[in-house]
Amino acid sequence: MMELLEDVLIRCSECGSVIGIHKEEIEFDAFAYDHGENGMGDEIEYRHDGVIVCEECGNEIQFRISGFEYPVGAYNYDDHEIYGGDFEESPIVGIVYSQEEFDIDCAYNEFNRVERLILEISDNPDLIYNISPREFEEVINRVLQDEGFETDLTQATRDGGRDIVATKYEMGKPIVFYIECKRYGRRNSVGVSIVRSLYxxxxxxxxxxSILVTTGHVTRGARRFVEKQNTMMSILDVNEIHHLIQRSAMKYR
Incomplete structure (x- = not known):
């Protein structure tokens, strides 16, 4: 769900007084919008409609803060409007993931399993070609977390062209990445059709x-297509993957 990441400060347009609202006082209602068969499932709007009265002059200030999730699990954008005042700074919202039932023992064992894989591949890089595609996704998911990303590993059967949804915050704003993982053999090639589909x-x-992460050979056509997208796409090849694995392994040791 969405929640505010920082407190809200509102300046009254009548008397100039500043009113503070603690972020925990803002609760969001959720609204689902169906984009039909051509969409990526429901779009979720989290919205708070608020009214405050300035204690100094009695001016009524109405405001709305919204955050949008589309597809489900991926931050899309936020929006806000205000009447009778001004936001001192734009409200910052973000997705907060929760799990009602959490088995700490299961999670700990799962963490150790992926950690052991990373340590083993760090010692013997060729092992990366022997793990399953799902294990490869789990390893990449973990090293991204170690690099400071918040990640959501999608289900193994239906990822819709995105194996991992990764989020990093810059200047308080979330930047969302789609990560596509291809655990290929040394002789298998990633062609332009794969990067076109991801884009x-x-x-x-x-x-x-979006980022394509692959152990296979990347064709010239695929690299040229990615380069044309400038900063919107990139590729991590097997050498860069091993570099990230080494960095994670150093932390675990």
Whole structure:
């Protein structure tokens, strides 16, 4: 769900007084919008409609703060409006993931399993070609977390062209990445069709950037296509993957 990441400060347009609202006092209502068969499922709007009265002059200030999640699990954008006052700074909202039932023992064992994989691949890089595609996704998911990303590993059967949704915050704003993982053999190639498909999903969902992570050979056509997208796409090849794995392994040791 969405929640405010910082407190809200509102300046009254009548007397200039500043009114503070603690972020925990802002509660959001959720509204789902169906984009039909051509969409990526429901778009969720989290919205707070608020009214405050200035204690100094009695001016009534109405405001709205919204955050949008589309597809479900990926931050899209936020919006706000105010009447009778001004926001001192734009409200900052973000997705907060929660799990009602959490088995700490299961989570700890799962963490250790992926950690052991990273340590083993760090010692013997060729092992990366022996793990399953799902294990490869789990390893990449973990090293991204170690690099400061918040991640959501999608289900193994239906990822819609995105294996991992990764979020990083810059200047308080979330930047969302779609990560596509291809655990290929040394002789298998990633062609331009794969990066075109990934870019299509990215642009359709209005995501900031996509990254193809692969152990296979990347063709010249695929690299040229990615380069044309400038900062909107990038590729991590097997050498860069091993570099990230080494960085994570150093932390675990």
């Amino acid at each position: 299509g999903v990215q642009t359709s969902d209005q995501i900031n950037k």
